[in-house]
Structures are given as structure tokens and as C-alpha cells.
Amino acid sequence: MTLHRGRGFASINYPIGMNLGGDPSQALVHSNPDGKFMVALSSIDLGQGMKSVTRQIAAETLGIPVEDVYVDTADSDTGPHCMGSFASRGTHRVGNAVIAAAREARSVMMEAAAQELEVNPDDLVTDGKGNIHVKGAPSKSITTAAACGAAQFKQGRTVSGRGIFLVPLSDVDPDTGEMTPVTCFAHAAMVVDIDVDDETGEVTVIEMNSAYEVGRALNPRLVEQQLIGGAWMGMSHALWETTEPYYPDRIHGPVDFNEYLMPGPGDIAPHHISVLERPAPDGPFGGKGPGEMCANPVLPAVANAVFNAVGVRIDELPITPEKVLRGIAAIGGPQPQPKW
Amino acid sequence: MAKKPIQFQLNGSGQAIFAEEGSNLLDVLRRGVGDLSPKYGCGQGTCGTCTVLVNGEPRLSCLTLAETVEGQSVETTAGLAHGPQLHALQHAFMDNFAAQCGYCTPGMLMAAKALLDRNPSPSREEVVEAISGNICRCTGYEPIINAVLAAAQSGGRRYG
Ligand code: FES
Ligand code: FES
Numbered sequence: 001m002t003l004h005r006g007r008g009f010a011s012i013n014y015p016i017g018m019n020l021g022g023d024p025s026q027a028l029v030h031s032n033p034d035g036k037f038m039v040a041l042s043s044i045d046l047g048q049g050m051k052s053v054t055r056q057i058a059a060e061t062l063g064i065p066v067e068d069v070y071v072d073t074a075d076s077d078t079g080p081h082c083m084g085s086f087a088s089r090g091t092h093r094v095g096n097a098v099i100a101a102a103r104e105a106r107s108v109m110m111e112a113a114a115q116e117l118e119v120n121p122d123d124l125v126t127d128g129k130g131n132i133h134v135k136g137a138p139s140k141s142i143t144t145a146a147a148c149g150a151a152q153f154k155q156g157r158t159v160s161g162r163g164i165f166l167v168p169l170s171d172v173d174p175d176t177g178e179m180t181p182v183t184c185f186a187h188a189a190m191v192v193d194i195d196v197d198d199e200t201g202e203v204t205v206i207e208m209n210s211a212y213e214v215g216r217a218l219n220p221r222l223v224e225q226q227l228i229g230g231a232w233m234g235m236s237h238a239l240w241e242t243t244e245p246y247y248p249d250r251i252h253g254p255v256d257f258n259e260y261l262m263p264g265p266g267d268i269a270p271h272h273i274s275v276l277e278r279p280a281p282d283g284p285f286g287g288k289g290p291g292e293m294c295a296n297p298v299l300p301a302v303a304n305a306v307f308n309a310v311g312v313r314i315d316e317l318p319i320t321p322e323k324v325l326r327g328i329a330a331i332g333g334p335q336p337q338p339k340w
Numbered sequence: 341m342a343k344k345p346i347q348f349q350l351n352g353s354g355q356a357i358f359a360e361e362g363s364n365l366l367d368v369l370r371r372g373v374g375d376l377s378p379k380y381g382c383g384q385g386t387c388g389t390c391t392v393l394v395n396g397e398p399r400l401s402c403l404t405l406a407e408t409v410e411g412q413s414v415e416t417t418a419g420l421a422h423g424p425q426l427h428a429l430q431h432a433f434m435d436n437f438a439a440q441c442g443y444c445t446p447g448m449l450m451a452a453k454a455l456l457d458r459n460p461s462p463s464r465e466e467v468v469e470a471i472s473g474n475i476c477r478c479t480g481y482e483p484i485i486n487a488v489l490a491a492a493q494s495g496g497r498r499y500g
Binding site: 046047049222225226230231232257258262264268 | 382384386387437439440441442467468469471472475477478479480481482483484485
């Protein structure tokens with residue numbers, strides 16, 4: 001039995017969102033009588049941080065503390081329309097919709113404040129702490145809560161805003177097939193080190209080193225969290241997971257967690273991540289979306305590392321011990337490739 | 341089916357309940373007592389999210405006959421915090437971003453608590469071993485392992 005160390009590299013361009021129907025998302029923002037704001041969305045937070053990041057975006061745009069913003073993603077029947085939480089589109093599409101809605105709501109709030117202070121709305125600024133004051137004269141001020149209360153109870157205004165983000169659908173040129181389905185790409189590059197056991201065919205991931213370019217990291221800890229978890233999924237897809245049976249007959253397919261294989265806490269490898277920030281011109285505050293891209297570079301990098309370790313080119317996932325052993329047998333024994 | 345009276349301690353307070361014979365502890369906790377903190381994942385002992393402690397030992401409540409906890413002490417995530425005072429593990433899970441969707445979290449917390457209660461300063465390997473019966477789909481495990489180690493470092497203190 002010999003362990004063969006291998007190193008594989010992969011880099012990817014990852015499109016944010018999709019082209020279908022222009023991929024729109026809407027957001028609605030309104031103030032409550034207590035001056036706190038509600039953001040209504042239909043894009044669900046399934047742990048990726050949709051609520052946190054749209055809350056930050058709304059607070060920043062409205063000019064109020066993040067604590068004063070609630071995000072409600074409760075029900076896609078009653079909420080504004082959204083294509084959904086997938087395709088790494090949430091931050092980019094929904095974030096832009098939230099900015100548009102929050103801008104509109106903010107302008108009503110500023111008008112309401114101006115009427116109360118008897119000044120021109122253009123002379124007003126927010127301090128981000130819950131106050132609106134005259135530029136250069138902080139003492140001439142009103143709280144955002146008082147402004148929203150006045151709008152609601154005295155002025156008869158709704159402090160609210162609507163937002164939509166839509167990248168116009170790009171048609172396919174009938175002659176060339178050319179189209180521009182994507183306005184925003186995220187990028188990643190990864191180096192994976194593995195060991196291949198030439199007796200058992202087992203592949204062990206030793207270390208991952210990666211760089212992810214995600215636009216501006218709007219919430220750096222959430223970005224990091226996504227990258228770590230997503231890369232684990234990539235490793236899982238590369239070496240373990242499949243809904244297809246490992247063997248030809250359908251009845252050998254996995255039906256529960258005993259048979260649907262995934263790497264456990266003992267199978268993970270150190271993963272060193274660099275996050276590169278290149279704000280996207282059309283992203284909300286420059287944000288793109290880590291999303292699915294977290295997983296993508298791991299699969300080709302692992303496949304390349306297997307080739308580097310034993311000279312076997314496997315082009316069907318997952319890379320199971322059986323495929324590795326058959327591959328090694330087919331080339332008459334392991335053929336380690338040049339080391340780095 | 342006949343119902344059977346069961347009495348046990350749940351997070352330090354007495355429970356008396358009639359449960360159908362043969363029902364599992366997870367069902368009795370969730371539907372009988374109304375403690376929704378242990379989750380139903382697979383119902384067959386393979387995911388770990390239903391983990392509770394029985395006399396301090398981690399148990400898969402979906403596979404535990406409710407009758408067997410008669411007179412025993414059961415702990416769930418609902419008993420971790422004392423009022424507004426979160427348990428060190430809960431703090432550490434937040435600080436280390438150890439939850440995304442949160443589905444595995446109750447089981448992870450209880451598996452980790454069982455470990456720290458008997459071994460206040462575990463090695464990384466011991467943490468891995470302690471949570472190896474619990475599946476997480478989201479985090480890649482690393483943040484969870486780090487959270488448990490951080491909670492141990494904080495001395496397992498409660499702080500609010
Ligand atoms: S629900 Fe008990 S182990 Fe999955
Ligand atoms: S946080 Fe989603 S399963 Fe662990």
C-alpha cells in the first residue's frame with residue numbers, strides 16, 4: 001500500500017443570477033408608527049444570511065440603525081414577487097431591489113421630517129443613529145420615529161417604498177447564438193492537496209487553499225461562513241455524494257443517511273480562504289454573492305489532484321474508491337505525475 | 341393502544357404524562373410535553389438532530405422508548421439558557437457562526453454539552469468524536485468544532 005500525494009488546481013467564473021425572464025426580484029419597505037422599518041421580501045433565508053444582509057442594506061440606505069430594521073420573508077403568497085433564493089442571486093438581485101425600495105421610503109421620511117421642521121427636505125441628513133437634522137445644524141433635528149409618526153398621524157403619508165431589480169432578458173441572436181445572460185461574475189481559484197491510497201482507492205483531502213472574489217463582502221463573517229460550508233459541499237460532491245446508485249441497478253441507490261454518503265466532522269481538511277473584494281458596479285454596495293460558487297472549484301480541483309497523484313483521469317462524480325482502483329488497474333498501476 | 345403514565349425530570353422540572361405504549365421519546369417531548377427544541381430529522385437514528393441527554397448521556401430521542409426515561413433526568417436545548425443568560429455553548433455557537441439553517445443545532449448543542457459536562461477541556465479530536473453522530477448540511481463542521489472548543493476555553497461558564 002502506498003499513499004500518493006497529489007495537488008490539483010481549478011479556477012472558475014461564476015455568473016450571478018440567471019437570464020430567464022430577466023430574473024426579477026421585488027422588495028417593499030415601510031415604516032411602522034414607532035419609526036422602525038419593515039422590509040418585506042419573498043426570498044427565503046435558509047441559513048445563507050438573506051435576512052442579515054438585506055437588513056444591513058436597508059439600514060444603510062434609509063440612514064437608520066440596523067436595529068431599527070426588521071426583515072419579513074414569511075410568505076411568498078403575501079410578499080412581493082421574487083424569483084427565489086438560488087443561483088447565488090439573493091444579495092445581488094434582492095439587495096438591489098431593497099435599495100430601490102428603501103430610497104423611496106427614505107425620501108418620504110425626509111419630506112415628513114422637513115414638514116415638521118419647516119425646512120427644505122434637500123437640507124436634511126440622517127445621522128444613522130435614528131435622527132434627521134439640518135445639514136450643519138445638528139440641533140435642528142427630529143427623530144426618525146417622530147418623523148414617521150407625524151407622517152402617519154398628522155400628514156397622512158405612508159412612509160413606504162417599492163423596489164424591483166430586473167436585468168432585461170437577453171435574447172439569443174438567431175444566427176450566432178450570442179447572448180449576454182449575465183451582468184455580474186464572481187470568481188474563485190483553489191488548490192487542493194490529497195492523498196490517494198493505491199490499495200483501497202480512497203482519496204483523503206489534506207488541505208484546501210482558496211481565493212474567492214465576491215464583490216464587496218457586505219457581511220464578512222457570513223461570507224466566510226458560506227465559503228467554509230460551501231466548500232465542504234464541494235468536497236462532498238467530489239468524493240461522496242450522489243443521488244444516483246453507485247451500482248447500475250436503481251435499487252442500490254441511497255434512500256437514507258446510512259447510504260447517502262457525506263464527509264463527517266472527521267473527514268474535513270484545513271481550508272485557508274482569502275476573500276478578494278472587487279466591488280461589482282451593478283451590485284448593492286458592490287456585493288455579488290458567494291452562493292453556489294463556494295462549492296464549484298473544489299470538484300475539478302479534486303479531480304485534477306487525483307490525476308496528479310496517480311495518473312488517473314476521472315470524469316464522473318463522485319470519485320469513489322472503486323473508480324480510482326479501476327482507473328489505476330486500467331493504466332497498469334499508479335503513474336504519479338510531476339510534482340509542483 | 342393503551343396509554344402509559346410516565347414521570348421524568350425535563351430540564352430540572354417534573355413531568356407527568358400519558359404516552360402511548362411504544363412511543364418514542366422525541367414524540368413524547370414534542371407532542372406530549374410541547375418541548376419543540378429537539379428536532380425530527382430522519383426518525384431512524386442517522387442524523388442526530390433529535391439528540392437529548394438522559395442522565396447526562398447523549399441519546400437519539402427518536403430511537404429511545406419513552407418508557408425507559410421513567411424516573412430519569414432528561415435535558416434538551418430548551419433548558420440550556422437560564423432566563424436571558426445563555427449557556428457558554430450557545431454564545432460560542434453565535435460567535436463562531438456555527439449555525440446556518442439551524443436544523444442540526446439542537447443536536448449539536450446537546451452532543452457538545454454531554455462532552456463538556458464530562459470533559460471540560462476536550463481536544464479537537466474529542467470534539468470531532470463527540471459530534472460525529474450528528475449530520476450538518478450547511479456549516480462544513482469546522483465552525484461547530486471551533487465553537488465547542490471556544491466554549492470549553494471560556495470554562496463552560498454561563499454568561500449573559
Ligand atoms: S431524528 Fe433521531 S437521529 Fe435523526
Ligand atoms: S446549520 Fe444547517 S444543518 Fe447544520
